[in-house]
Amino acid sequence: MMEAVVQAAVFGLLLASAPTLADKDDWDIYSFHINSTVSSRYATTVITSRVANRMNQSKEIEFHVRIPKNAFISKFRMLIDGQFYDGVVKGKEKAQQTYTEAVSRGQSAGLVSSVGRTLEEFKTAVTLAAHNKVTFELTYEELLKRRLGKYELQIHARPMQPVKDFKVDVYINEKAGINFMEVKGGLSTKALANAITRTHVDKQAWVYFYPTEDQQKTCDSCGEQGMNGDLVVVYDVNRNPSLGDIKKSDRYFVHHFAPLNLASIPKNVVFVIDQSGSMRGRKMQQTRTALIHILGDLAEEDHFGLLTFDSEVFHWKLELVPATGDNLESAKKFAREIVERGATDISAAVLEGARMLNAHPREGSASLLILLTDGDPTAGETNPEVIQSNVRRAIVDKFPLYCLGFGFDVNFKFLEKMSLQNNGVARRIYEDSDADLQLTGFYNEVATPLLTDVTMIYSGGANLTQTNFSQYYNGSEIVVAGQITDNGIETFTPQVVAISRNRRVTFSDTHAMVESEEEASDSSVRRVWAYLTVKQLLEKELVSSGPEKEKAKKEALELSLKFSFVTPFTSMVVTKPQGENSDVLHKPREGKKHEGRRRSFLHSMPHRPTRPSTSALVTQHRLHSQSGFISLPNENTEVFVTGSDHRQHGQQGHIRRVLVGASLVDGASGRRGSAQGRMQAEGGRTQDAGFSQNARIIAPPPDYEAFLVSADLHDTPDMFPTIVTPHATEAPLSHRFLQKTENLSLPLCFDVTGKVQLKLLHHPSEELFVNGQLDSVRNGGFRRITILLKTDLQVQIDTEKILVIEGQRISGLLGYISHTVGSLTLVSREKEIDVAVGDTRIVIAIHKEGGKDFLWPILRQRPLDDNVSGILALKPAVYDEVQQSPSTRLQIKGHDYDSTRASVVDHSIDPPPTYDCWLMSAESVLQRSLDDFIVA
Numbered sequence: 057m058m059e060a061v062v063q064a065a066v067f068g069l070l071l072a073s074a075p076t077l078a079d080k081d082d083w084d085i086y087s088f089h090i091n092s093t094v095s096s097r098y099a100t101t102v103i104t105s106r107v108a109n110r111m112n113q114s115k116e117i118e119f120h121v122r123i124p125k126n127a128f129i130s131k132f133r134m135l136i137d138g139q140f141y142d143g144v145v146k147g148k149e150k151a152q153q154t155y156t157e158a159v160s161r162g163q164s165a166g167l168v169s170s171v172g173r174t175l176e177e178f179k180t181a182v183t184l185a186a187h188n189k190v191t192f193e194l195t196y197e198e199l200l201k202r203r204l205g206k207y208e209l210q211i212h213a214r215p216m217q218p219v220k221d222f223k224v225d226v227y228i229n230e231k232a233g234i235n236f237m238e239v240k241g242g243l244s245t246k247a248l249a250n251a252i253t254r255t256h257v258d259k260q261a262w263v264y265f266y267p268t269e270d271q272q273k274t275c276d277s278c279g280e281q282g283m284n285g286d287l288v289v290v291y292d293v294n295r296n297p298s299l300g301d302i303k304k305s306d307r308y309f310v311h312h313f314a315p316l317n318l319a320s321i322p323k324n325v326v327f328v329i330d331q332s333g334s335m336r337g338r339k340m341q342q343t344r345t346a347l348i349h350i351l352g353d354l355a356e357e358d359h360f361g362l363l364t365f366d367s368e369v370f371h372w373k374l375e376l377v378p379a380t381g382d383n384l385e386s387a388k389k390f391a392r393e394i395v396e397r398g399a400t401d402i403s404a405a406v407l408e409g410a411r412m413l414n415a416h417p418r419e420g421s422a423s424l425l426i427l428l429t430d431g432d433p434t435a436g437e438t439n440p441e442v443i444q445s446n447v448r449r450a451i452v453d454k455f456p457l458y459c460l461g462f463g464f465d466v467n468f469k470f471l472e473k474m475s476l477q478n479n480g481v482a483r484r485i486y487e488d489s490d491a492d493l494q495l496t497g498f499y500n501e502v503a504t505p506l507l508t509d510v511t512m513i514y515s516g517g518a519n520l521t522q523t524n525f526s527q528y529y530n531g532s533e534i535v536v537a538g539q540i541t542d543n544g545i546e547t548f549t550p551q552v553v554a555i556s557r558n559r560r561v562t563f564s565d566t567h568a569m570v571e572s573e574e575e576a577s578d579s580s581v582r583r584v585w586a587y588l589t590v591k592q593l594l595e596k597e598l599v600s601s602g603p604e605k606e607k608a609k610k611e612a613l614e615l616s617l618k619f620s621f622v623t624p625f626t627s628m629v630v631t632k633p634q635g636e637n638s639d640v641l642h643k644p645r646e647g648k649k650h651e652g653r654r655r656s657f658l659h660s661m662p663h664r665p666t667r668p669s670t671s672a673l674v675t676q677h678r679l680h681s682q683s684g685f686i687s688l689p690n691e692n693t694e695v696f697v698t699g700s701d702h703r704q705h706g707q708q709g710h711i712r713r714v715l716v717g718a719s720l721v722d723g724a725s726g727r728r729g730s731a732q733g734r735m736q737a738e739g740g741r742t743q744d745a746g747f748s749q750n751a752r753i754i755a756p757p758p759d760y761e762a763f764l765v766s767a768d769l770h771d772t773p774d775m776f777p778t779i780v781t782p783h784a785t786e787a788p789l790s791h792r793f794l795q796k797t798e799n800l801s802l803p804l805c806f807d808v809t810g811k812v813q814l815k816l817l818h819h820p821s822e823e824l825f826v827n828g829q830l831d832s833v834r835n836g837g838f839r840r841i842t843i844l845l846k847t848d849l850q851v852q853i854d855t856e857k858i859l860v861i862e863g864q865r866i867s868g869l870l871g872y873i874s875h876t877v878g879s880l881t882l883v884s885r886e887k888e889i890d891v892a893v894g895d896t897r898i899v900i901a902i903h904k905e906g907g908k909d910f911l912w913p914i915l916r917q918r919p920l921d922d923n924v925s926g927i928l929a930l931k932p933a934v935y936d937e938v939q940q941s942p943s944t945r946l947q948i949k950g951h952d953y954d955s956t957r958a959s960v961v962d963h964s965i966d967p968p969p970t971y972d973c974w975l976m977s978a979e980s981v982l983q984r985s986l987d988d989f990i991v992a
Contacts, residue, residue: 242285366398
């Protein structure tokens with residue numbers, strides 16, 4: 057059988073699903089099994105889904121799984137008509153060549169996304185013949201991490217329909233002995249209690265989860281589409297009081313070190329808390345709650361410091377002090393009175409925290425620095441590399457730096473690198489109702505240091521993973537793996553040296569629990585070593601530069617290929633039956649989020665109809681270099697295509713794969729006809745020469761998208777793409793704007809009527825113009841924002857996409873990306889787009905109201921130039937109330953104006969709060985004619 061090569065690079069975690077078709081008569085998942093085996097804390101999980109096409113025609117069957125972010129996919133295969141189609145892991149560049157060839161044949165890209173806090177998503181599909189069956193099988197591997205005295209194995213199940221043969225089997229085998237085991241999670245409920253069987257016998261434990269079809273419909277997280285939830289197996293092992301648990305084979309070993317009966321070490325901790333304006337609202341409330349709780353947990357022998365920062369640094373006290381009752385109460389009072397305001401000077405704050413710890417050396421103690429921020433550095437030193445270098449010089453490996461990034465506004469890669477450079481870790485805090493519990497949970501992980509300056513020594517060992525650790529905390533675990541030289545298992549000798557309080561201690565128990573070569577599989581121990589090594593090489597590649605960075609990347613790639621791990625440097629290439637579409641999925645790093653409204657632009661070409669978006673691209677130039685999609689909104693929208701000859705047969709430089717099922721209107725003759733067969737979404741051929749070069753595409757039917765994004769402009773560089781929308785017939789609508797005030801009880805507000813385009817910002821010295829087109833929905837914000845920089849760069853932003861026009865080149869950007877053009881940097885996140893030009897930073901928030909998305913610009917960093925103008929450049933208003941009865945009049949700059957008490961929504965905050973305000977005419981608030989702020 058002939059085969060077409062397709063690509064699947066992965067985002068790992070465990071959710072298993074199959075077809076997303078709506079009618080069970082169309083398809084049937086007749087078996088769905090999840091089998092997880094854990095040995096020495098290393099889990100291998102296999103998801104097997106068997107699906108039958110019950111239709112009398114071919115159907116696309118989809119396999120959709122979520123796996124833990126910490127996991128690596130190591131195997132994927134499909135079984136169709138007795139033939140296996142296996143995945144092969146390749147380097148990204150080689151896999152990309154295969155993918156590019158598939159795209160050139162009109163095949164579609166797969167979907168990739170991170171899901172929630174702990175999951176990543178893998179998705180592929182295959183077309184199945186009538187009354188045929190397919191088996192999907194996915195394998196992933198992960199080393200379970202001990203936190204707060206326990207390991208957690210997370211299994212997420214969402215098969216998309218009740219399944220007759222649904223089973224989850226978990227087997228745990230720990231030679232050290234299992235101390236306890238329990239089952240929790242959203243699927244461990246009263247309604248499903250009799251579907252779960254637990255067995256624990258000494259070194260082994262089993263968990264079986266076999267819900268009936270009826271139970272899959274009636275549990276708390278169940279419905280007609282079956283289950284959607286987690287099963288979490290929690291356990292810990294028996295602990296050797298000294299050296300720990302060592303598993304050896306002929307050539308490899310893995311050592312789990314978590315000694316018992318150690319006295320806690322007094323700590324010196326400085327909390328560095330972001331109080332900038334973006335922390336306003338629930339984020340700051342939750343931070344206060346968590347901080348007060350954490351302060352209450354400090355031991356009397358601990359010393360602590362607390363400072364907050366915006367564009368300045370504010371001390372509770374200039375030096376660290378003991379955690380006495382009086383000091384703690386004073387610190388809690390300080391925490392309750394934190395006021396959100398200003399910009400974000402991360403550099404000055406972290407350096408001051410480091411100074412405080414360096415100025416407070418205390419023998420027999422452990423120091424740590426904890427930073428909490430929700431944004432990028434916008435004040436003081438803002439260059440991330442300079443900040444990282446300065447912080448590293450200030451800390452010089454004396455104590456760890458832990459960075460907590462609140463939400464998705466943060467540059468998480470910046471925080472992660474800065475933490476890793478200073479022996480710490482970065483953790484994302486999600487903007488949910490339990491954010492305060494996330495903060496206290498992280499603190500609890502590092503609250504009790506037991507050892508410092510830990511060195512793991514292995515005589516007879518080589519190619520070791522990390523062996524030096526700044527601190528060991530209660531409830532955690534240190535894991536080291538390596539190779540045993542010259543098969544010298546008899547001479548292999550482990551030893552651990554560390555500092556406990558103020559004395560040096562050595563762990564070298566010769567009676568440590570050791571699994572011998574007869575019991576341990578060389579392959580299993582070897583895979584643990586490879587997994588740990590790749591993980592640490594990925595971290596090393598992140599924090600290094602130059603030749604060291606390239607070396608780490610090369611080693612990580614080679615090891616990933618050798619062990620078939622899908623990592624950020626590899627992709628999985630899967631063979632499918634002839635004619636099948638290609639999927640590309642890439643294992644992401646934390647901080648790169650791929651979910652939500654805007655889809656990944658790079659290589660994203662849906663192969664079947666999907667729901668249209670809200671705008672259409674009009675070019676007037678020859679278009680080519682297809683690598684994404686745009687959408688046509690409704691049947692009143694027209695897309696004019698002039699200056700390109702679509703009578704050509706899909707040649708490079710001409711329109712290809714525009715739309716299946718759209719209509720064409722010949723601009724010269726007015727003749728209409730179907731685009732079906734002339735401009736096909738799949739084949740890229742123009743099979744009919746019946747239309748002139750002035751033809752235009754109109755009236756796309758529902759559920760279709762046009763594939764047309766990247767373009768070159770020729771011949772007429774003064775012409776730019778524009779958006780053509782339906783002709784408006786509704787009455788003019790008003791949009792209410794908030795004008796903040798300086799230390800006054802109520803802000804001002806004013807209305808702007810109609811779908812006008814407003815001048816948001818003009819920065820003359822940067823030659824920067826930012827304009828915004830108001831939406832057609834009352835108080836619906838902006839539907840498009842245009843940025844003009846100098847004479848040759850234009851950026852158009854709407855809720856679905858970003859178009860970047862550089863001279864004669866048009867590029868489309870979708871998804872969560874960072875893009876730099878000259879002095880302009882764009883960072884696209886789930887709910888906002890961050891734009892920086894020189895000393896100016898604008899955040900464009902994406903809000904939803906009444907089911908409709910709209911944009912709202914916020915000036916996060918005001919230019920220093922006093923000549924800037926525009927709505928965003930307005931300074932806080934100052935007024936006096938000069939008359940309150942019978943109506944309120946306000947005096948501004950010596951003139952009295954009528955005002956009415958009203959309300960206004962502040963869209964600069966998410967979720968947007970509503971404030972009372974003084975409603976006045978736009979001219980009164982702006983102190984000039986509104987026409988001065990309207991762009992023709």
